[in-house]
Amino acid sequence: MVKYAPARLDASFAALSDATRRGVLEQLGRSDASISELADRFRMTLAGMMKHVGILEEAELVTTEKVGRVRTCRLGARRLEEEAAWLERYRRRWDERFDALDRVVEELTRKEKRDERTSRK
Numbered sequence: 001m002v003k004y005a006p007a008r009l010d011a012s013f014a015a016l017s018d019a020t021r022r023g024v025l026e027q028l029g030r031s032d033a034s035i036s037e038l039a040d041r042f043r044m045t046l047a048g049m050m051k052h053v054g055i056l057e058e059a060e061l062v063t064t065e066k067v068g069r070v071r072t073c074r075l076g077a078r079r080l081e082e083e084a085a086w087l088e089r090y091r092r093r094w095d096e097r098f099d100a101l102d103r104v105v106e107e108l109t110r111k112e113k114r115d116e117r118t119s120r121k
Contacts, residue, residue: 005082008059012083015059020044021052025061025075032074035064 015021020042027033027041039049053073056062060078064071 009083009086011059012061012080015055015061016083018052018055021056024049024052024056024073028062028073028075032072035071035073038073 016025023042024038027038033041035049035053036046038053039046042049053062053064057064057076060076061080062073063076064073066072
């Protein structure tokens with residue numbers, strides 16, 4: 001069984017729970033950007049974007065580097081493998097439950113058809 005670091009998962013999912021932060025990750029996947037460029041793109045204040053970037057940094061999804069007065073953001077080295085494995089585990093569990101439900105519905109349908117044929121005779 002895969003071991004998960006709860007604090008790391010919490011930080012990742014908290015960071016990913018916000019549409020702006022997901023948008024920042026998508027943008028940084030295309031190219032590095034300064035915090036002011038990101039703030040302009042997402043039409044928010046510099047302080048607001050700095051908070052978003054800070055949360056992404058805490059989750060190790062983004063890194064920043066300050067050169068002079070410009071802080072450049074880029075995707076962090078950490079991939080979301082642990083989070084993907086956690087999600088996959090629950091996806092499989094739901095698939096199993098839906099498969100079991102399908103079997104119950106099929107059995108009930110067969111029984112209903114059998115009962116209809118018996119009642120007509």
